[in-house]
Amino acid sequence: MPQTAQPRASHYINGAFVEDTAGEPIAVIYPADGSTIAHLHAATPAVVEQALAASQAALPAWRAMTGTERGRILRRAADLIRDRNRDLSVLETLDTGKPLQETLVADAASGADALEYLGGLAGSLTGEHIQLGDDFAYTIREPLGICVGIGAWNYPTQIACWKAAPALACGNVMIFKPSETTPLGALKLAEILTEAGLPDGVFNVVQGMGAVGAALVGDARVDKVSLTGSVPTGRKVYAAAAAGIKHVTMELGGKSPLVIFEDADLENAVSATINANFYSSGQICSNGTRVFVHKALKHAFLDCLAARVGTAVIGDPLDEATNFGPMATEAQGQIVLDYIAKGVAEGARLVLGGTRLDRPGCYIAPTIFADVTDQMTIAREEIFGPVLSVLDFDDEAEVLARANATAFGLAAGVFTRDLARAHRVAAGFEAGTCWINTYNLTPVEMPFGGVKASGVGRENAKAAIEHYSQLKTVYVGMGDVEAPY
Numbered sequence: 367m368p369q370t371a372q373p374r375a376s377h378y379i380n381g382a383f384v385e386d387t388a389g390e391p392i393a394v395i396y397p398a399d400g401s402t403i404a405h406l407h408a409a410t411p412a413v414v415e416q417a418l419a420a421s422q423a424a425l426p427a428w429r430a431m432t433g434t435e436r437g438r439i440l441r442r443a444a445d446l447i448r449d450r451n452r453d454l455s456v457l458e459t460l461d462t463g464k465p466l467q468e469t470l471v472a473d474a475a476s477g478a479d480a481l482e483y484l485g486g487l488a489g490s491l492t493g494e495h496i497q498l499g500d501d502f503a504y505t506i507r508e509p510l511g512i513c514v515g516i517g518a519w520n521y522p523t524q525i526a527c528w529k530a531a532p533a534l535a536c537g538n539v540m541i542f543k544p545s546e547t548t549p550l551g552a553l554k555l556a557e558i559l560t561e562a563g564l565p566d567g568v569f570n571v572v573q574g575m576g577a578v579g580a581a582l583v584g585d586a587r588v589d590k591v592s593l594t595g596s597v598p599t600g601r602k603v604y605a606a607a608a609a610g611i612k613h614v615t616m617e618l619g620g621k622s623p624l625v626i627f628e629d630a631d632l633e634n635a636v637s638a639t640i641n642a643n644f645y646s647s648g649q650i651c652s653n654g655t656r657v658f659v660h661k662a663l664k665h666a667f668l669d670c671l672a673a674r675v676g677t678a679v680i681g682d683p684l685d686e687a688t689n690f691g692p693m694a695t696e697a698q699g700q701i702v703l704d705y706i707a708k709g710v711a712e713g714a715r716l717v718l719g720g721t722r723l724d725r726p727g728c729y730i731a732p733t734i735f736a737d738v739t740d741q742m743t744i745a746r747e748e749i750f751g752p753v754l755s756v757l758d759f760d761d762e763a764e765v766l767a768r769a770n771a772t773a774f775g776l777a778a779g780v781f782t783r784d785l786a787r788a789h790r791v792a793a794g795f796e797a798g799t800c801w802i803n804t805y806n807l808t809p810v811e812m813p814f815g816g817v818k819a820s821g822v823g824r825e826n827a828k829a830a831i832e833h834y835s836q837l838k839t840v841y842v843g844m845g846d847v848e849a850p851y
């Protein structure tokens with residue numbers, strides 16, 4: 367059945383939908399069947415200017431509100447999102463192709479968690495008092511000003527909320543540019559924030575490709591840029607932000623290791639490996655795509671993994687029984703198929719999948735490679751699709767060195783029943799987010815982000831506050847002022 371998800375207009379500025387049909391057309395495609403579900407337009411320079419002007423105008427009153435007042439609005443928005451979770455999840459499924467089974471629990475719901483948690487923190491943001499003899503100093507935690515959020519296409523609603531929640535909690539205003547591939551969820555978020563009582567102009571959405579993002583990042587009125595995207599885009603955006611000495615958060619790609627020792631609980635390790643590779647058809651930045659399995663466990667692990675992945679229910683994402691859907695775009699699917707071909711050409715052993723399914727939409731079967739070596743392309747580059755590589759290892763020091771031998775550093779996982787070893791390996795990982803005996807859980811209470819080429823800054827938790835506020839220090843002289851002459 368053809369779907370439609372046409373929003374009232376392309377952009378949301380100053381509390382209202384805005385359209386400018388002079389902007390480059392953006393067709394929103396439902397990945398499961400290739401049908402066009404909405405027609406939008408990229409922001410023209412006039413629309414970008416309108417968003418910047420609205421943000422600038424909204425900032426003084428929003429930052430002057432108490433944190434408790436700001437937090438109340440964010441928490442109200444969280445409640446509205448939860449009330450409408452099903453509708454928002456269907457929209458997210460149409461936008462991304464991810465199974466409804468996933469979007470019902472992981473997208474809008476995770477966004478609501480961020481708004482609730484950071485809304486709750488907003489009232490308790492403080493500086494500190496520093497006694498200096500009779501004199502003293504104090505610090506004031508201030509917002510940065512106008513923040514630009516730029517999103518990727520894999521978790522559009524979650525990304526918008528993970529950026530908006532800390533920005534707004536701290537008293538900043540935000541202009542959010544979704545990925546041109548998945549522009550719909552952020553518009554709903556903007557509408558809900560207005561309904562929750564957010565003053566006009568505090569959260570604005572403009573659509574467009576990289577050029578619109580670049581125009582925002584390059585504007586002198588913008589104080590901070592938070593990007594979720596690939597490393598190459600991160601380099602460009604970080605450089606442009608540096609030219610203006612702007613704050614940044616960079617949530618970029620990964621090629622994360624998942625290390626499974628011989629004493630691991632096999633079924634749990636396999637469950638985590640599935641969650642670390644095939645959720646969202648593998649389109650997750652933190653995925654543990656290099657699965658290092660101890661040689662003693664390798665055969666049992668591969669048998670169990672292949673048997674379980676073989677039972678994945680692949681199909682219509684809107685059917686709640688489906689747990690594996692299409693790639694978000696035809697283009698991303700082609701990238702993944704090219705990587706699979708390279709894996710085969712370079713000598714990796716295909717255990718499962720490796721093919722495109724014969725049906726509408728770009729469905730790639732969950733793919734498992736074994737006997738992968740560190741030098742193979744599939745073990746070095748981010749694939750961003752349902753392709754898992756199993757690599758063998760013998761000993762702890764060796765596997766840790768190999769796990770860290772990558773330019774990325776987003777995440778890492780270890781499975782073992784030996785807890786001393788688990789903590790030792792976690793301490794040794796060069797990664798921003800690590801899991802012991804589980805994988806890919808990212809509750810809002812926990813900081814999330816990468817090291818090395820995978821990023822700068824942290825999202826969620828109290829840590830996000832540090833990245834959306836700055837300290838002003840005030841020294842207070844209590845006595846006479848001494849001077850040398």
Ligand SMILES: NC(=O)C1=CN([C@@H]2O[C@H](COP(=O)(O)OP(=O)(O)OC[C@H]3O[C@@H](n4cnc5c(N)ncnc54)[C@H](O)[C@@H]3O)[C@@H](O)[C@H]2O)C=CC1
Nearest residue numbers: 517518519544545575576579580595596599617618619651
């Ligand atoms: N670390 C994290 O939290 C996450 C990272 N990612 C990463 O995102 C990538 C996939 O997402 P894509 O949308 O393909 O990434 P992308 O890097 O192609 O695009 C990301 C966003 O940046 C915008 N953009 C592109 N060029 C720009 C420029 N010069 N200036 C400003 N904005 C620009 C795009 O329009 C889009 O909104 C993967 O590498 C993945 O690992 C995805 C999800 C989470």
